Amino acid sequence: MLRxxxxxxxxxxxxxxxxxxAMVYEAEGPLLRRADLSxxxxxxxxxxxxxIARFAEPLAGRDDRAPDPMRLAALLGVTDGHLPVLLSGRYTLAGDALGALIPVPQVWVNAQAVARPGAPGLSEMLVRDRVPLGVATLAAAAVDATHATPAMLASVIRAVQQGGHVIAPAETPLPDGLKELARDGEEWVAEVTARASGLIELRRRAPDAVG
Ligand SMILES: [Zn+2]
Incomplete structure (x- = not known):
């Protein structure tokens, strides 16, 4: 994981x-190789x-259909910037090629791909049912079928910046906080709406005030 x-x-x-x-024991340039987080x-x-940051043992299940990097780049709708894009599960199989198309950092969640040693801009983490990221810390996210649970999607939507894109399998119901932009038989792509960010702010200040 990158510092x-x-x-x-x-x-x-x-x-x-x-x-x-963070208590860092071993780092290699910007990459934290061994550290404790508390x-x-x-x-x-x-x-x-x-x-690799290990928050939890991932749930079982994988999908080895490799995504098309050109299509993924188009759906993510990101061209540059300092915020990372999140790729979960099977989408990491296109991570290397995607990096050549859009030069932004990547966060790999429960990767199915093996990272190239020293891959620039790459952070990897293992999680179970949510991503441990703050509000508006991601440019966009691609969530595969293994990870498209309501809890995981809710945590991803919180983490993606307003107007950022979220991609999920076509059969996944569109969660609150997103506006659908396009869909086909495989995936939908939606953007995080201003309303979602507003609700999140309210929830953070007054947990009981918003249903
Ligand atoms: Zn805690």
Whole structure:
């Protein structure tokens, strides 16, 4: 995981948003190879080993259909910038090729691809049912069938910036907080709406005020 992503990490436990405190044991340039992450609110501890941040053991299941990188780049709708795009599961199989098309950092969640050693701009993490990222820390996200659960999508929608795109399998119901832009037999692509961000802010300030 890249050191740059530390600021975007939040404890995935259900409590008020909290940054994680990092104790770094081994780094290679911008890449944290071995570190411990701890939450000052609930004292949960997570580890970075071999460069991969391990928040939880992923659920079983994989889909080996390789995505088309050109199509993925078009659907993500990102051309440059410093915010990363999130690729989960099978979408990581197109990660290398995507990096050649759009020069933005990537966050791989439960990757099915093996990262090239020293791949620039790449952070990898293992998670179970949500991504441990703060509000508006991602430019866009591609969520594959293995990861398109309501809880995971809700955490992804929180993390994608307003107007950023979320891609999910066509059979996944469109969650709140997104406006559909296009769909075909394989996927839909939708953008995070202003309303969603507003609700998130309200929830953060007054947890009981919004249903
Ligand atoms: Zn915590």
């Amino acid at each position: 740059d992503l530390l600021d975007a990490l939040r404890c995935p436990m259900p409590h008020e948003e909290s940054w994680l405190v 939450c000052p609110v609930c004292a949960a501890e997570y580890i970075i080993r071999d460069g």
